[in-house]
Amino acid sequence: MEVPISELQLDEEASEAVVPGPDSADEGAIAIDDGPAAADPASLTPRQIVAELDRYIIGQSAAKKSVAIALRNRWRRQQVEDELRDEILPNNIIMIGPTGVGKTEIARRLARLAGAPFLKVEASKFTEVGYVGRDVESMVRDLVEISINMVRGEREDEQRETAARRVEERLLDLLLPPAADADNDQPDADEGGHRHFLVGSSGVAEEEADDELTARRRRTRDKLLGLLQDGKLEEREVEVEVTDTAMPVLDLQAPGMDSLDWNIGELLQDMMPKKTRRRRMSVAEARRVLFSEELDKLIDMEEVIDDALDRVENMGIIFLDELDKIAGERGGGGPDVSREGVQRDLLPLVEGSTVQTRYGMVATDHVLFIAAGAFHVSKPSDLIPEMQGRFPIRVELRSLTEEDFARILTEPRNALLTQYSALVATEDLQLEFMEEAIREIARIASEVNQRTENIGARRLQTVLTTLLEDVMFDLPDSGAGGTLTIDGEFVRERLAAIAEDEDLRRYIL
Ligand SMILES: Nc1ncnc2c1ncn2[C@@H]1O[C@H](COP(=O)(O)OP(=O)(O)OP(=O)(O)O)[C@@H](O)[C@H]1O
Numbered sequence: 001m002e003v004p005i006s007e008l009q010l011d012e013e014a015s016e017a018v019v020p021g022p023d024s025a026d027e028g029a030i031a032i033d034d035g036p037a038a039a040d041p042a043s044l045t046p047r048q049i050v051a052e053l054d055r056y057i058i059g060q061s062a063a064k065k066s067v068a069i070a071l072r073n074r075w076r077r078q079q080v081e082d083e084l085r086d087e088i089l090p091n092n093i094i095m096i097g098p099t100g101v102g103k104t105e106i107a108r109r110l111a112r113l114a115g116a117p118f119l120k121v122e123a124s125k126f127t128e129v130g131y132v133g134r135d136v137e138s139m140v141r142d143l144v145e146i147s148i149n150m151v152r153g154e155r156e157d158e159q160r161e162t163a164a165r166r167v168e169e170r171l172l173d174l175l176l177p178p179a180a181d182a183d184n185d186q187p188d189a190d191e192g193g194h195r196h197f198l199v200g201s202s203g204v205a206e207e208e209a210d211d212e213l214t215a216r217r218r219r220t221r222d223k224l225l226g227l228l229q230d231g232k233l234e235e236r237e238v239e240v241e242v243t244d245t246a247m248p249v250l251d252l253q254a255p256g257m258d259s260l261d262w263n264i265g266e267l268l269q270d271m272m273p274k275k276t277r278r279r280r281m282s283v284a285e286a287r288r289v290l291f292s293e294e295l296d297k298l299i300d301m302e303e304v305i306d307d308a309l310d311r312v313e314n315m316g317i318i319f320l321d322e323l324d325k326i327a328g329e330r331g332g333g334g335p336d337v338s339r340e341g342v343q344r345d346l347l348p349l350v351e352g353s354t355v356q357t358r359y360g361m362v363a364t365d366h367v368l369f370i371a372a373g374a375f376h377v378s379k380p381s382d383l384i385p386e387m388q389g390r391f392p393i394r395v396e397l398r399s400l401t402e403e404d405f406a407r408i409l410t411e412p413r414n415a416l417l418t419q420y421s422a423l424v425a426t427e428d429l430q431l432e433f434m435e436e437a438i439r440e441i442a443r444i445a446s447e448v449n450q451r452t453e454n455i456g457a458r459r460l461q462t463v464l465t466t467l468l469e470d471v472m473f474d475l476p477d478s479g480a481g482g483t484l485t486i487d488g489e490f491v492r493e494r495l496a497a498i499a500e501d502e503d504l505r506r507y508i509l
């Protein structure tokens with residue numbers, strides 16, 4: 001299968017990859033390590049899965065339990081003998097709960113944990129285009145792309161060192177081009193006849209000279225290697241052969257054409273002969289260019305695609321957000337008809353069908369669907385019966401309390417207060433939150449949620465940005481250093497007035 005590798009490769013990723021230094025993002029840094037912590041994520045027990053989720057999500061134990069079982073059942077299914085295996089269907093789940101209580105977060109973390117390709121889509125999106133049944137299959141195609149990027153990323157990580165070594169060799173070749181004559185052992189065709197004759201008298205001497213030359217070259221090369229590794233040659237210019245991507249990637253996709261999934265621009269680009277030209281650039285830039293070239297060579301895209309498709313089929317998770325928006329009361333006219341239409345379109349996917357993607361056919365039988373919605377107006381029972389049957393597990397997420405807020409502020413690995421402390425620490429200030437301050441923030445957030453709109457944990461964001469606005473603004477000028485302690489008084493001072501005032505509250509918090 002012909003695979004246009006250039007499309008799959010994200011340039012930023014490639015250039016990031018150039019610095020193969022230890023990427024041990026330290027705990028305090030804002031880049032939060034959220035990779036799976038367990039050795040073999042595939043075989044986590046439900047209890048372990050819940051424990052992992054607990055590190056990020058406060059409360060919601062019923063939901064965590066359900067998703068943990070669903071994930072484990074998948075693994076169990078893989079252990080079942082062939083014949084029965086295909087009969088075992090995923091435990092699709094509906095998560096019911098108000099906004100901002102962790103629905104998306106749970107599904108996302110679960111996918112990370114399992115190393116599963118994960119796609120989040122809004123079910124309601126499929127009505128907005130204007131006609132019923134906008135290509136729901138595009139979900140699967142998107143999931144395939146995600147999966148390919150994921151697998152490719154993993155392979156890249158594996159090959160990073162090898163590629164870096166090869167790049168080093170190539171850079172040395174560029175810095176010290178192999179002397180054309182010395183390396184050319186082939187006698188010239190014209191001279192062929194004379195050559196033996198000539199060598200007869202001076203052969204020994206010539207060979208010795210050659211040896212010395214080679215040895216000298218080796219020494220120079222070693223020296224250069226040392227300089228290169230010490231980063232002393234970064235500014236040096238070299239000439240590199242680059243592949244021209246003369247034509248910009250045109251997105252010629254017409255609306256409604258996505259069912260074909262062919263981007264004409266990309267197609268044309270693939271058909272164009274690849275032009276190469278030599279370009280002068282610094283060693284630093286050359287390293288970037290060569291690195292992604294070497295990675296491309298080291299990675300077998302066919303194998304990546306096979307693996308990626310397999311992962312989608314057996315591990316894929318599709319998060320169908322806002323399912324309640326397409327669950328209208330049946331029998332009514334108007335928009336309800338199209339809602340039902342969308343459900344009917346979704347049904348085959350959820351039930352299991354085969355979708356044509358540009359990389360091959362993908363069966364959706366074992367893709368796990370996790371749906372979510374507030375279900376304030378409509379109820380799961382308003383879904384068409386077939387759909388209800390396909391989401392046998394319902395789980396409710398409850399509204400978050402003041403108590404929860406206090407924990408959410410501090411406990412998760414990516415807790416908001418940890419994030420702020422890390423941000424502030426980059427300018428040499430330690431930020432410390434007193435127990436009382438945390439309680440006060442939680443109280444105000446919960447109060448504002450009650451008095452205006454309940455936006456769940458997202459309220460903490462708005463409250464915190466308001467609270468710390470001055471700190472963030474003044475930070476670079478304040479000379480920094482030392483510790484800023486945020487106590488209850490500090491919080492009340494900044495927030496009380498706003499929280500009390502109806503209008504201010506509405507606009508600011
Ligand atoms: N129980 C929780 N524990 C920790 N953080 C939470 C919790 N609930 C929500 N959050 C945080 O609040 C934000 C919003 O949560 P999330 O995206 O999961 O909401 P949601 O339930 O999917 O809401 P919506 O229905 O609006 O999509 C996230 O940044 C998440 O980290």
Ligand SMILES: [Mg+2]
Nearest residue numbers: 103104105321
């Ligand atoms: Mg959500």
